[in-house]
Amino acid sequence: MTLSLIRDTVQQAAQAITAALDLETEIVDESLKIIGGTGRYAEKIGSYEENGDLDSPFVYASCLRNGREYITFEPGSETFYAAKEKEMAEICCPIQIEQKAIGLIGLIAFTPQQRQLMIEKTSELTTFLRIMAELIAGKLVISQSNIHLQNTLSSLLSSSDESASFQNIISVSDVMEKVKQRALQVSQSDSTILITGESGTGKDLLARCIHEESPRSDKPFVSVNCAAIPEMLLESELFGYEKGAFTGAQKGGKLGKFQLADHGTLFLDEIGDMPLHLQVKLLTCLQNHQVDPVGGETPINVDVRIIAATNKNLEEMIEKKQFREDLYFRLNVIPIYLPPLRQRPEDIELLLTHAIRKFSQKLDKPVSAIEPEALSALLSYHWPGNVREVENVIEYAINMENSSSIGLSSLPDKILSRTSAAASTRGGLLKDQLACAEREIIAECLSRTGHSLEGKRKAAEILGISESTLYRRLRALDLL
Numbered sequence: 213m214t215l216s217l218i219r220d221t222v223q224q225a226a227q228a229i230t231a232a233l234d235l236e237t238e239i240v241d242e243s244l245k246i247i248g249g250t251g252r253y254a255e256k257i258g259s260y261e262e263n264g265d266l267d268s269p270f271v272y273a274s275c276l277r278n279g280r281e282y283i284t285f286e287p288g289s290e291t292f293y294a295a296k297e298k299e300m301a302e303i304c305c306p307i308q309i310e311q312k313a314i315g316l317i318g319l320i321a322f323t324p325q326q327r328q329l330m331i332e333k334t335s336e337l338t339t340f341l342r343i344m345a346e347l348i349a350g351k352l353v354i355s356q357s358n359i360h361l362q363n364t365l366s367s368l369l370s371s372s373d374e375s376a377s378f379q380n381i382i383s384v385s386d387v388m389e390k391v392k393q394r395a396l397q398v399s400q401s402d403s404t405i406l407i408t409g410e411s412g413t414g415k416d417l418l419a420r421c422i423h424e425e426s427p428r429s430d431k432p433f434v435s436v437n438c439a440a441i442p443e444m445l446l447e448s449e450l451f452g453y454e455k456g457a458f459t460g461a462q463k464g465g466k467l468g469k470f471q472l473a474d475h476g477t478l479f480l481d482e483i484g485d486m487p488l489h490l491q492v493k494l495l496t497c498l499q500n501h502q503v504d505p506v507g508g509e510t511p512i513n514v515d516v517r518i519i520a521a522t523n524k525n526l527e528e529m530i531e532k533k534q535f536r537e538d539l540y541f542r543l544n545v546i547p548i549y550l551p552p553l554r555q556r557p558e559d560i561e562l563l564l565t566h567a568i569r570k571f572s573q574k575l576d577k578p579v580s581a582i583e584p585e586a587l588s589a590l591l592s593y594h595w596p597g598n599v600r601e602v603e604n605v606i607e608y609a610i611n612m613e614n615s616s617s618i619g620l621s622s623l624p625d626k627i628l629s630r631t632s633a634a635a636s637t638r639g640g641l642l643k644d645q646l647a648c649a650e651r652e653i654i655a656e657c658l659s660r661t662g663h664s665l666e667g668k669r670k671a672a673e674i675l676g677i678s679e680s681t682l683y684r685r686l687r688a689l690d691l692l
């Protein structure tokens with residue numbers, strides 16, 4: 213917990229102490245940075261006492277270490293008092309949370325009268341400072357728990373209807389079972405994960421499940437969609453900004469998503485859309501475990517597990533110099549690829565059933581089944597929008613359906629038009645039936661080798677065709 217989070221309150225406290233006692237006040241944080249001050253200390257806000265050396269033998273550093281009060285009426289004669297401003301007396305009181313000093317209040321006399329007052333009222337002044345220190349500490353605890361509440365609320369609001377648990381990742385296919393096993397296994401570590409896969413394959417859901425299974429599950433899961441935030445704002449959104457960093461900045465500065473996710477998980481969705489200049493800053497932050505808020509002077513330590521996701525081919529982007537190779541290697545420690553639905557057709561029926569249950573409840577309609585001809589249309593559809601499209605189609609169908617079973621006429625046109633095209637070929641021309649078989653063979657092979665450039669190269673080798681023939685067939689069969 214750092215006092216800089218409530219710097220306005222700290223400054224108000226410093227002013228209130230000076231107004232009540234007619235003595236100068238300075239308040240430093242746990243790094244000896246001056247956060248609040250009156251008189252000559254007001255001008256020094258932002259600078260460091262004792263050069264910020266926490267191991268120094270000087271008074272403030274010692275008080276932070278041992279959490280004890282310190283009183284002197286002869287600062288000039290004390291070896292460990294770094295008197296620079298002609299101080300004549302000082303009472304220094306630690307600000308503590310759970311017995312750990314997170315800052316100090318210094319009450320300083322600069323005139324003989326002020327010094328005399330300190331000598332006569334030492335005990336009252338010390339008690340007063342203790343109470344102010346407790347008030348400041350209390351304010352910091354409340355503001356931290358507000359941030360925690362906000363995080364919890366925003367992750368609750370932004371989470372899907374499903375609770376993020378591996379049980380809610382519906383699948384029967386071997387390939388998805390392997391993905392789930394692998395994700396479950398790596399959920400226990402802090403290593404960075406890169407989830408790739410087409411839009412709607414469940415990258416966001418999987419990231420949440422990994423967080424929920426991890427030892428960080430009681431800490432925030434914070435999600436940032438790098439494609440949805442304007443480039444100008446993304447930097448401050450991620451790393452935060454200090455008070456007055458730019459025109460229009462919030463008065464007290466703003467915490468970035470990294471700080472909000474401290475001790476939890478940060479999900480960097482659509483990482484392929486991150487502008488190159490921010491990729492550099494992100495890499496530095498990941499390497500040093502520190503963030504540099506915009507307009508800030510000192511980096512802030514953060515402990516965050518990163519899960520990144522993209523539906524873009526980052527390897528191709530690296531070749532085109534659109535994505536930094538060093539960042540790619542830093543993110544791709546544990547790669548997880550979510551295959552598109554057309555490569556795991558075994559999952560479709562279960563996903564349809566699951567979606568029917570979900571949307572019949574949500575829309576409060578007693579629909580619980582699918583007519584055989586509607587099911588066969590849905591099973592032969594190629595689902596370019598993957599699981600998200602399954603949900604959309606079923607939501608549409610339940611809205612349209614007046615009976616308890618989804619019929620062909622309740623399905624969207626895009627499914628019906630493909631079905632009628634397929635029906636006209638079924639049992640028909642040999643070439644169409646061969647195309648159907650060819651599609652299945654190629655899709656199955658790619659599901660094993662993966663859809664990367666390397667995966668396609670391997671698939672071409674396994675199938676005994678050239679890469680260019682594979683690409684031509686993929687285009688012809690609508691598999692690209």
Ligand SMILES: Nc1ncnc2c1ncn2[C@@H]1O[C@H](COP(=O)(O)OP(=O)(O)OP(=O)(O)O)[C@@H](O)[C@H]1O
Pocket residue numbers: 372374380381382383409410411412413414415416417418481522523599600603
């Ligand atoms: N295997 C699954 N079982 C149940 N629901 C799933 C599954 N996969 C995805 N979903 C659901 O499908 C929807 C889309 O998933 P999600 O948002 O995780 O996809 P995504 O890959 O992150 O998409 P995008 O790349 O567009 O952000 C969500 O409602 C999610 O809960």
